Amino acid sequence: MIDGMFSQPDYVASKKMLDATVMRQEAIASNLANLETPGYKRVDVSPSFQSQLSQAVASGNPAQIAAIQPELAVDTQAVSSRTDGNTVQLENEMLKLNQNMIEHTLETQLVSNTMWRMRLAITGKS
Amino acid sequence: MINILTGIDSTASALNAERIRMDVISQNIANVNTTHGLDGKPYQRQQVVFETVLRDQQAGDISGAGAQSVQVARIEKDNRPPRMIYNPGSPDANAQGMVAVPNINISEEMVDMIASSRAYEANLAVIRNARAMAVQTLAIGKH
Numbered sequence: 001m002i003d004g005m006f007s008q009p010d011y012v013a014s015k016k017m018l019d020a021t022v023m024r025q026e027a028i029a030s031n032l033a034n035l036e037t038p039g040y041k042r043v044d045v046s047p048s049f050q051s052q053l054s055q056a057v058a059s060g061n062p063a064q065i066a067a068i069q070p071e072l073a074v075d076t077q078a079v080s081s082r083t084d085g086n087t088v089q090l091e092n093e094m095l096k097l098n099q100n101m102i103e104h105t106l107e108t109q110l111v112s113n114t115m116w117r118m119r120l121a122i123t124g125k126s
Numbered sequence: 127m128i129n130i131l132t133g134i135d136s137t138a139s140a141l142n143a144e145r146i147r148m149d150v151i152s153q154n155i156a157n158v159n160t161t162h163g164l165d166g167k168p169y170q171r172q173q174v175v176f177e178t179v180l181r182d183q184q185a186g187d188i189s190g191a192g193a194q195s196v197q198v199a200r201i202e203k204d205n206r207p208p209r210m211i212y213n214p215g216s217p218d219a220n221a222q223g224m225v226a227v228p229n230i231n232i233s234e235e236m237v238d239m240i241a242s243s244r245a246y247e248a249n250l251a252v253i254r255n256a257r258a259m260a261v262q263t264l265a266i267g268k269h
Contacts, residue, residue, distance in 0.1 A: 029133025033140030
């Protein structure tokens with residue numbers, strides 16, 4: 001019964017998005033670390049995560065949302081503009097880094113606000 | 127073990143690798159006029175070779191997906207022949223009065239140095255971001 005409190009679809013979805021943001025941070029760290037490594041191919045959270053998540057959210061089934069796992073994959077869209085075959089672009093990664101930071105802020109606030117609302121409902125005071 | 131600072135292993139490896147690269151560059155610049163090295167020959171320019179290391183062995187597969195670190199695979203000698211300069215007064219001059227001087231181009235080294243410090247800065251930005259993210263994560267539930 002108590003589990004029901006934490007299995008609302010949007011709460012579970014925001015937790016999943018938070019997982020994806022942390023994983024993307026790891027990907028960007030890896031990409032920037034290998035900025036100068038010949039032949040390195042940039043990695044990112046696999047694009048299937050987004051489509052799976054929006055499908056699961058549309059279905060409204062928390063168990064289906066919880067079953068999705070974000071994973072890292074080589075970015076096949078990225079093309080190399082350099083002679084060494086490396087597909088990392090510094091500016092692009094820095095933009096992604098900042099974007100990811102903002103997404104993380106949004107998602108931590110979503111999770112916090114859900115908890116705050118629950119606390120308000122239980123105690124009647126914030 | 128879970129890391130509270132996400133991706134810190136990759137970033138730390140990159141900072142280390144870039145520092146080694148900077149060391150090698152400064153060694154090249156310092157030895158721009160060294161005509162008599164330890165082996166008695168003029169100094170030869172050195173360069174680092176970076177390689178990717180798969181950090182998470184069990185998570186990664188052959189496709190190479192997964193977070194990766196970087197390391198200096200080896201430090202290689204540049205095989206460009208030395209420049210010959212006419213300087214008969216030098217103790218290292220040959221019979222024709224020519225001295226073999228290392229073929230180091232200062233501009234090339236400076237450009238490498240800028241590239242290296244930019245890469246270093248980019249990795250520091252990752253650490254700053256990871257730290258801010260960790261602070262936010264720890265603040266979940268506080269209102």
